[in-house]
Amino acid sequence: MSKILVTGGCGYIGSHTVVDLTDHGFNAISADDFSNSHQKMVDGISSLINKKHVNYEVNLCDMEATERIFKENPDIEAVIHFAAHIYVPESVENPIKYYRNNLNNLLNVMECCKRYGVDNLIFSSSCAVYGNTKELPVTESTPFGEAECPYARTKQMGEQIIRDFCLANPKFNAVLLRYFNPAGSHESSKIGEAPILENTHLVPILTEVAIGHRKSMTVFGTDYPTRDGSCVRDFIHVMDLAHAHTKAVEYLLQKKNETNCDVFNLGIGDGVTVLEAINAFEKINGIKLNYSLGERRAGDVAAIYADTSKSKNKLGWTPKRNIEDIVKSAWDWERNKSWLTE
Ligand code: UFG
DSSP: OOEEEEETTTSHHHHHHHHHHHHTTOEEEEEOOOSSSOTTHHHHHHHHHTSOOOEEOOOTTOHHHHHHHHHHOTTEEEEEEOOSOOOHHHHHHOHHHHHHHHHHHHHHHHHHHHHTTOOEEEEEEEGGGGOSOOOSSBOTTSOOOOOSSHHHHHHHHHHHHHHHHHHHOTTOEEEEEEEOEEEOOOTTSSSOOOOSSOOOOHHHHHHHHHHTSSSOEEEEOSOSSSSSSSOEEOEEEHHHHHHHHHHHHHHHHTTOOSSSEEEEEESOSSOEEHHHHHHHHHHHHTOOOOEEEEOOOTTOOSBOOBOOHHIIIIIOOOOOOOHHHHHHHHHHHHHHGGGGGO
């Protein structure tokens, strides 16, 4: 059983990836300092993988503590690096927090990979690297645009750091995964999105309105040049996204990579508008949401969705779930997650 270190493995996408890796025969351990995840998420993961999940409560900016994980686990074959701050508005307010954490984390993890002979790295990147692109759908060769916020810039810089490292170390292999809009949760409702910090993403806002934690929500902008005036996004179910990581690990371990730094877009390949997402939620879950139509939000792009042919053809990954599956599982999770904070 190949051992995989998942940094940020008790967070949203990380926890789902630990479960998917285990389901596919890998031994996944994690490093998560619970700065934006609940300690009890370990129990949720454990109940799904039928054993006690091993997590190192480590801040990866601490090199000594990070190194201890690698020392204690000389059999790590690949690292999936999720651990990062992820909120666009927060990054605008506090850029130093983002640069310090997201870059130092990555540098420490790569330094440890080098020192301990771990030759495979999968990096959580984002469609944010493309900026406000006019080229739709976005392919992996669409050039980086001007980053809209410090968060996006940390992802652009992270990718560049990895590319430089790969050039200097031809034996080292990386896969950069650019996520579009991850949403939804594991079908069991035992794990799901549960940040400690205030969430600003659309789908969890829908569930928070539905359950009454928020009185109402606003659709940010209805005058975009799209089919109904609201923004278009490529919502990808978190379980499909998690499985793409398993595929990426297999791709590297089976040496199927084309270069030692391959890039893939991870989306469904189709755009859904904000109003369509709200309608899907109301229809599938039989709930009316209290929302109003409002002004545009600063920094939003009108439309972005992925060309997914490369990830389908080279990674052998095809997402199976759609927006209905996303809003249903997100609502199931919202109604089940109170045990996390009890
Ligand atoms: N939205 C609303 N009302 C809300 C919240 C969101 O209308 O209360 C809209 C936004 O304006 C946007 C869409 O829903 O049009 C999606 O917004 P999210 O905040 O859920 O996601 P973003 O598309 O802004 O963010 C995603 C990723 C980021 C990445 C960014 C780059 O989650 O990691 O794309 O474009 F940086």
